[in-house]
Amino acid sequence: MSHQHQEKVSYWAIVKNGIIKENTIFRLVISLCPAIAVTNSVKNGFLLGAAVVFVQAMVNSTVALLRNFIHPRIRIPIFMLIISGWVTVVDMLMAAYARAAYKEIGLYIQIIVAFASILARAEVFASKNKVGASFFDGLGSGLGFLVALVTISFFRELLGKGTLIGFTIVPVKPMLIMILPAGGFLVTGLLMGFFNWIDMRFYGGKGAGGAGGH
Amino acid sequence: MQIGQEVKKGDLIGETTAFVSAPVHASVSGKVVALMDAPNAMGKMVPAVVIDNNGKEEWTQLRDNPDYMKLTPEELKGKIKDAGIVGMGGATFPTHVKLSPPKEKPIDVVIINGAECEPYLTADHRMMVESPSDIIEGLKILMKVLGVSKGYVGIENNKPDAIAKMKEASSGEANIEVAELEVKYPQGAEKMLIKAITDRNVPAGGLPMDVGVVVQNVGTALAVFEACRYGKPLIERVVTVTGLGVKTPGNLRARVGTPVKELIETCGGFNNSPAKVILGGPMMGFAQYTLDVPVAKGTSGILVMSEEEHSTSGKFGPCIKCGNCIDACPMGLMPSMLSLLSEKGFYEETKEYNLLDCFECGTCTYVCPSKRPIVQFVRLSKSLIKR
Amino acid sequence: MAVAKKEQELIVTVSPHIRNDETVSRIMWTVSLSLLPAFVFGVYFFGPRAVYVTALCIVGAFFSEWLVQKMTGKEITLNDGSAFLTGLLLGMNLPSSAPFYIPLVSSFVAVAITKQLFGGLGYNIFNPALIGRAFALITWPRAMTTWFEPTAAFVGLDAKTTATPLAILKEGGMQKIIEIFGDKMSLYTDLLIGHRAGSLGETSVIALLIGGAFLIYKKYITWHIPISFLATVALMAWIFGGREGFFTGDPVLHLLSGGLILGAFFMATDYVTCPSTRTGQIIFGIGCGLLTILIRLKAGYPEGVMFAILLMNCFSPLIDRNMKSKVFGLAKEAQQ
Numbered sequence: 001m002s003h004q005h006q007e008k009v010s011y012w013a014i015v016k017n018g019i020i021k022e023n024t025i026f027r028l029v030i031s032l033c034p035a036i037a038v039t040n041s042v043k044n045g046f047l048l049g050a051a052v053v054f055v056q057a058m059v060n061s062t063v064a065l066l067r068n069f070i071h072p073r074i075r076i077p078i079f080m081l082i083i084s085g086w087v088t089v090v091d092m093l094m095a096a097y098a099r100a101a102y103k104e105i106g107l108y109i110q111i112i113v114a115f116a117s118i119l120a121r122a123e124v125f126a127s128k129n130k131v132g133a134s135f136f137d138g139l140g141s142g143l144g145f146l147v148a149l150v151t152i153s154f155f156r157e158l159l160g161k162g163t164l165i166g167f168t169i170v171p172v173k174p175m176l177i178m179i180l181p182a183g184g185f186l187v188t189g190l191l192m193g194f195f196n197w198i199d200m201r202f203y204g205g206k207g208a209g210g211a212g213g214h
Numbered sequence: 215m216q217i218g219q220e221v222k223k224g225d226l227i228g229e230t231t232a233f234v235s236a237p238v239h240a241s242v243s244g245k246v247v248a249l250m251d252a253p254n255a256m257g258k259m260v261p262a263v264v265i266d267n268n269g270k271e272e273w274t275q276l277r278d279n280p281d282y283m284k285l286t287p288e289e290l291k292g293k294i295k296d297a298g299i300v301g302m303g304g305a306t307f308p309t310h311v312k313l314s315p316p317k318e319k320p321i322d323v324v325i326i327n328g329a330e331c332e333p334y335l336t337a338d339h340r341m342m343v344e345s346p347s348d349i350i351e352g353l354k355i356l357m358k359v360l361g362v363s364k365g366y367v368g369i370e371n372n373k374p375d376a377i378a379k380m381k382e383a384s385s386g387e388a389n390i391e392v393a394e395l396e397v398k399y400p401q402g403a404e405k406m407l408i409k410a411i412t413d414r415n416v417p418a419g420g421l422p423m424d425v426g427v428v429v430q431n432v433g434t435a436l437a438v439f440e441a442c443r444y445g446k447p448l449i450e451r452v453v454t455v456t457g458l459g460v461k462t463p464g465n466l467r468a469r470v471g472t473p474v475k476e477l478i479e480t481c482g483g484f485n486n487s488p489a490k491v492i493l494g495g496p497m498m499g500f501a502q503y504t505l506d507v508p509v510a511k512g513t514s515g516i517l518v519m520s521e522e523e524h525s526t527s528g529k530f531g532p533c534i535k536c537g538n539c540i541d542a543c544p545m546g547l548m549p550s551m552l553s554l555l556s557e558k559g560f561y562e563e564t565k566e567y568n569l570l571d572c573f574e575c576g577t578c579t580y581v582c583p584s585k586r587p588i589v590q591f592v593r594l595s596k597s598l599i600k601r
Numbered sequence: 602m603a604v605a606k607k608e609q610e611l612i613v614t615v616s617p618h619i620r621n622d623e624t625v626s627r628i629m630w631t632v633s634l635s636l637l638p639a640f641v642f643g644v645y646f647f648g649p650r651a652v653y654v655t656a657l658c659i660v661g662a663f664f665s666e667w668l669v670q671k672m673t674g675k676e677i678t679l680n681d682g683s684a685f686l687t688g689l690l691l692g693m694n695l696p697s698s699a700p701f702y703i704p705l706v707s708s709f710v711a712v713a714i715t716k717q718l719f720g721g722l723g724y725n726i727f728n729p730a731l732i733g734r735a736f737a738l739i740t741w742p743r744a745m746t747t748w749f750e751p752t753a754a755f756v757g758l759d760a761k762t763t764a765t766p767l768a769i770l771k772e773g774g775m776q777k778i779i780e781i782f783g784d785k786m787s788l789y790t791d792l793l794i795g796h797r798a799g800s801l802g803e804t805s806v807i808a809l810l811i812g813g814a815f816l817i818y819k820k821y822i823t824w825h826i827p828i829s830f831l832a833t834v835a836l837m838a839w840i841f842g843g844r845e846g847f848f849t850g851d852p853v854l855h856l857l858s859g860g861l862i863l864g865a866f867f868m869a870t871d872y873v874t875c876p877s878t879r880t881g882q883i884i885f886g887i888g889c890g891l892l893t894i895l896i897r898l899k900a901g902y903p904e905g906v907m908f909a910i911l912l913m914n915c916f917s918p919l920i921d922r923n924m925k926s927k928v929f930g931l932a933k934e935a936q937q
Contacts, residue, residue, distance in 0.1 A: 172702070177740040186714075194717065197672075251707075264602040333619075405929065418930040486911075490612045501613040518617070524614060532723030534625055537877040545929040550877060551921075569929045576617030583623040590615055 018140020021158050024117040025188070031117040035149060036184030038108050042071040042165050044198035045153030047101050049146030050089050053139065055112055056121060058086045060138030063126035079122045080113070083144045085202070087112045117145060155187050217265055219246045219465035224274040224447050227263050233481035236308040236511075237298040241449035241469035242331040244268040253507055255493040255500050262508075265471075294359070297441035298448045298511075302433035303331050303402065304494055306512035309434055313359050315423045321360045324428045325411055326353050326435050327378065329370040329395055331402030332495025335515040337452040342376040343371065344382035345436060352392060352435030355442050360428060360601045364463055365390045366411050370397045370486055398573040399497065404429045406544050418545075420569045433514075455481045459488030459518035468509045474516055475505035482486035490524045492517040497576040527535040531584035537579035539588060545571050550589045564595040572596075621635055625722075628821060628872075629682030633689055633820075635812035636867065640693060642795050646695035646751035652799040654699050657690030658733075660706030662688030668753045669717035683722050687711055690730035690867060690873065693802020694860065694907075695737065698747045698762065706740075707733035727914045728874045731907050738907075748798035751908035763798045766858040767903040773849060774844055792857035803860040815867035820872040825882040826889075830865040831856060833890025864906035881924035883915075888913045 021026055025035050038044045051187045061117070063070075070078050085131045091109050118164065121141045126134040157163055160178030162170040176190050215229055221240040227236035243269045249459045252262035256379045282290070295310035315321055328351065330338050342349060353365045367384070369377050384390040395401055405416045414425040422429055430438075433451055449470055452522045456463035461482025468477055474491065478484065492499040493513055509516075539549035548567050557566045569592065573581060578588040613851050644651045661795025666684040667888075670677045678684075691711055695704060711733030712796045719725045750761045766788075782788035787818020790796055795805025801807075816822045835852035855861070860868075869875060869889050876885050889909045 172699075173741060173744070175706070175740040176742065180739065181703060182739065190714075356618065405771075415930045418928055420930065429670060441897060444780050467833075482765075488611070492616075492618055496617075496619040497617040499616055499618065501611070501615070501618065503611060503613045515800050519618060522619050524612070529626055532721065534628075534723045534872045535877050536628065538623070540877055540926050543926075546927045548877065564930045567825075567925065571839070571928055574616075579617050581623065582620075582622055583625045583628055585624070 009133070011132065014133055014136045015143065018121075018137055018142070018189075019144040019147060022141070023144040023148060023195075024141060025145065025152075025191050027119070028117070029192070030162060031122060031145065032188065034108055034111065034115065035145075035152060036188060038043060038105055038182060039149055039153035039156055040160060041157045042102075044105050046146070047105055048112075049142075050092070050136070051109055051116070052112060052145050053142030055083070055086045055090055056091075056118055056145075056197040057135055057138035058084050058143035059118055059122055060126040061131055062086070062140075063122045064129055064131040064134035067127050075123075076119070077126060079119055079127075083118055083122070084113050101127040104164045114193040117141065124208045127196035136144035151191060152187050155191070156183055158188075159183070164183070215246055215249060218245055218526060219230060219478060220244070221246060221265060221275040222272045224276060225449075226451060227265075228261075231517060234308055234311050235314070236300050236310070237296065237447075238470075239298055240274075240447050242267040242469050243272040245425040253504060254307045255502070255507055255510060257500065257503065274477075275430060279443060279445060282355070282442040283358070286444070287361065287474075290355055290359050291579065293436055293442050295444070297435060297437065297446065299441060300448070300511050301431055302437065302451055302514070303327060303431035304512045304514050308438070308508070309430065311436065312428055312430070313356070315348075315360075315435050319423045319424055321423060322427055323412055323427045323428075324353060324356050324360060324362050324365045325407060325427060326367040326432055327402055327407055327429050328367055328371075328373075328380070328405055328432045329402040330370065331400065331514065331544040332497050332499070334456050334517055335454045336456070337454045337465050337497050337514055339373050339376050340423065340454075341432050341436055341452055342367075342373070343379050343510075344374075346379040348439045349380070349432055349435045350383045350390060351443070352385065352437070352439035353403060355433065356388070356391075356428070356430060362428075363389050364432075366393050367391070368393045368395050368407050368411050370401055372393050372397045377453055391409065399577060399580075400544055400582045403544060403573065405573075418568065445531050448511060451509070451511060452514070453477060453513055454515040455518070455527070457492075457518040458520035458523050459485055459491075461485045470511055471508045473503065473505065474507050474509065477509065477516055478505065478518060484518065485520070486517045487521050489521045490517075490519045492519065496524075497559055497580065498574065525585075530582075533586060536583060538581045538583065542577045542581045543579065544575060545573065547572055549592070552588055553578075555590040557597040561595045562600070563599045564592075565599060569595055569599070605743040608745060610627045625683070626681040629686045629758050631819060631821060632816065632867070633682060633686050635815045636693065636802070637893050638808035638811045638862070639802050639805050640689070643693065643697070646795060646804065646936045647749055647801050648752070650749070654697055654801060655689060655706050656690035657701060657704035658695070658705045658708045659685060659688035661705045662691070662712045665709045665713035666717065669713050669722075673717075673720065678722070681722070683716075684712055687705040687716070687729045687733075689732045693863065694734045694789045695729060696745060696748050696799075697801040698744070698749050699737075700744060703737050703744060707737040710727075712735040719854075725873055726918075727911055728868055728871050730898075731868055731911050732785045734907055735911060750798060751796050751804065764907055765903065766792065766854070767867040767897065770854070770858075771903040773896075775854075778854070779879055789853060789857065792854070797858070799858075800860060800863075803863040806857050806862050809862040809866060812876055813862070816866065816870075821864070823879070823882070825885040826870050826875060827865040827878050829883045829886030830893075831861070833887045834861060834893055837891065838895040838897075841894065855894070855897070859897070859904040864893075864910055869913070870908075876915055876919065876924065878919050878924050878926045881920040884920055885917065885926065886915055888916065 024031055038048045059082055063079060094109060119137060125137045156178045159175045160183055162168060162174040222243045224235055228239050242265055244589060246263060246267045247266045248264040250262055251259040255262045272583045291310055293311055299309040300306040326340050328342050357365050367380050377392060377394055379419050380392045384392060395410050400406055404422050408414055408416055414427055416422055416425055420563050434454045437448050450467055452465055453468045454465050460478060464481060466477055486502045491502045493502060493516060494500060495515055497515055499517060526563055531552050533554055535550055543549055552564050552569060572592050574589050657749040660862045663679055667677060678814055688708055691708055694848035715727055715729040715732040716725045747762050748765055750763045766778055777786055779788060782791055792847060793806050797804055817824060835856055838850045840847055840853040876882050892909035892912055893905045896902055896908055
């Protein structure tokens with residue numbers, strides 16, 4: 001789909017596009033490091049996902065707002081400044097009001113600055129579209145990331161610890177490998193394959209191969 | 215040639231001026247009835263002269279010459295050329311061309327190839343048993359033409375009778391040696407034969423003359439003798455007719471131009487259920503769609519394979535990288551990689567694996583446990599790469 | 602039979618027109634057969650549980666193969682024996698104490714993920730059985746290192762557990778091992794026969810050697826990988842294995858214990874995942890040997906054969922690329 005919306009496209013379609021068709025993890029295959037690093041529990045996965053939804057939406061809006069004033073030659077540094085600004089906001093908010101969670105995933109919150117997905121949406125969408133559409137694109141893309149993280153962490157926590165959001169679900173011996181990094185790769189890869197298979201089987205797609213920002 | 219013209223056996227009926235070519239002679243006496251295109255062993259349509267056999271078996275004037283060894287090398291070469299002799303192992307490369315190496319490639323060894331180029335074939339074997347001294351005479355002529363002092367006859371050691379006969383025939387000749395060779399395919403391939411007998415490696419992409427060797431088939435040596443001694447042109451050859459699909463297999467002396475159908479009928483006709491008729495051997499021969507193809511100068515065998523003994527290259531499995539083909543390849547290539555690259559369409563990359571050194575002997579395909587059509591993949595790559 | 606009539610039915614194909622009767626499934630079943638002696642010894646020492654664990658692995662392997670091939674719409678190839686062989690090898694690499702889910706899950710990982718998802722037979726990068734075992738070892742470290750004492754009698758589930766010789770060696774050194782086994786000679790004898798704790802199919806060196814010799818005799822494997830592998834391990838164990846300094850190690854102990862013989866003859870020689878050329882295979886064997894000793898002596902695990910082979914599997918394509926076979930006539934040209 002073209003990222004320059006000439007005709008009116010509904011905001012809902014933009015959000016849906018971010019969640020499904022251009023899902024950061026399963027379709028665009030970017031920002032995999034955090035997806036594997038924090039997804040050994042659903043709680044962590046959800047928190048990072050939520051932070052990304054906020055940052056992405058705000059960054060997209062800001063970039064869209066300023067898009068006519070940013071010289072194309074220096075747009076990437078400017079985007080980075082905007083991103084780091086919003087990440088700092090989240091970081092400080094969490095440090096102030098969610099101490100426990102901040103202790104666990106604070107490091108990853110700061111690393112949001114370096115997420116390829118954030119910069120990618122700013123570059124391919126927000127810098128070419130109006131504020132409203134950009135906001136919803138950020139929202140959708142962030143939600144897609146959130147959904148992916150929660151899905152991955154759901155399986156990893158369930159199989160690796162036998163728990164979900166901390167509650168014991170499966171009484172048998174869990175599979176330790178699932179909460180180790182190797183398990184992250186395994187689950188992400190298998191899920192990606194599974195979604196590709198669904199896409200091919202039921203929607204006649206060609207899989208995600210090389211889908212990056214089409 | 216003109217339609218209606220009368221010819222006798224041995225009359226010249228086809229000739230070109232090209233250097234790498236050999237003349238063709240009438241193999242029967244009779245009247246020319248047509249000049250047309252007819253299929254050859256490879257299935258190609260080629261120009262042909264059709265002669266209606268009058269059954270009189272009249273020979274043209276032949277120049278008998280009992281003192282042929284007194285002729286100069288050039289005269290002998292001329293006789294070989296005029297007799298239309300070509301490599302009778304199957305390649306049909308004109309013999310007189312092979313006998314004219316460029317000056318910078320001195321030749322010091324002549325090898326007579328009695329190592330039966332393919333399984334099933336026994337024509338060379340029969341010839342060695344039946345006319346050993348004529349073959350040795352042919353070798354001596356070849357040695358004289360090339361000015362060479364060393365001649366070998368390479369025979370696989372599963373033919374003790376041929377080895378004994380040839381040794382007996384060459385017992386008086388100090389510079390002719392009968393070499394017993396290990397039985398393996400493709401022992402009869404020039405490069406392998408030269409390696410086994412002289413331990414010389416023909417360089418990749420090179421010719422035997424690069425290491426000072428000329429190889430000639432047993433049948434060729436015999437034809438050379440007959441040409442020089444009796445002035446007889448090459449109009450007949452020994453053909454093996456064999457396979458489970460034919461009633462009484464055997465070796466026939468057949469005129470060049472005899473339809474395959476007649477040879478099979480002479481051998482009692484088909485047996486059981488013939489599945490394939492192959493001109494040449496089972497490894498490199500050509501399956502025929504019609505039995506009207508004629509015996510040519512290079513037709514070493516007619517193989518009638520039954521349903522059970524032949525294999526069609528149909529379904530095949532994935533390469534399990536067992537390495538059997540690498541062990542089997544006489545050229546030391548990696549057929550497994552060639553087939554994988556070709557299968558996936560990486561034709562250019564096959565050159566990195568020395569695709570062009572493959573002479574398509576088919577051994578890799580024979581040994582492949584996954585029944586992969588390796589040599590077919592190689593041919594595909596060869597036809598698609600940019601040379 | 603009339604010649605002319607038959608002419609219409611002739612088959613026309615390209616050469617070669619004959620093939621030998623070797624098939625992939627015959628290779629797979631023969632290799633499985635060669636594992637039989639070692640498996641019988643395993644059953645003798647570890648009892649019916651050995652059969653139970655191995656049977657679950659084979660069932661799991663068959664099911665996984667069938668499932669993926671069904672899902673991906675490929676031809677079902679259960680009878681080519683490759684799934685059976687993977688299941689059997691995996692079973693022989695597990696402790697007889699393994700609870701039921703270990704063989705089932707790890708055989709799924711081995712066949713469905715390691716082999717089929719990478720493209721099926723011939724396209725996998727890693728040895729499927731070993732990935733199955735590595736997965737199990739990392740996932741259930743406790744269960745995978747609980748070894749039943751070999752009793753040579755058919756005992757039930759309440760068998761005593763003990764440590765493997767290599768684990769004892771890592772903890773307590775040579776002294777401790779000899780203490781447990783009596784003297785050095787009875788240690789070697791026990792190791793040779795297989796009277797020791799370990800995975801159910803890896804213990805009996807004699808039975809494994811019989812199987813390995815059979816495979817070499819049948820020309821299904823060559824000496825290159827096993828010998829270079831074993832020689833490297835022996836040499837390195839001798840040089841670096843001792844606690845009193847260089848050249849004080851015990852190469853015999855290192856050769857006879859752990860999964861080395863099983864690995865060297867049956868796992869490292871897996872066609873698909875080892876290099877195809879002879880030179881490449883020797884490099885591969887040496888690499889496996891070096892990594893094995895490195896892990897045994899310096900890393901956290903007492904045994905390193907599995908990870909050594911898996912790590913070298915990664916290098917197989919690279920080795921093949923750089924160690925092409927010698928082309929006839931090219932060598933001489935290079936010399937000139």
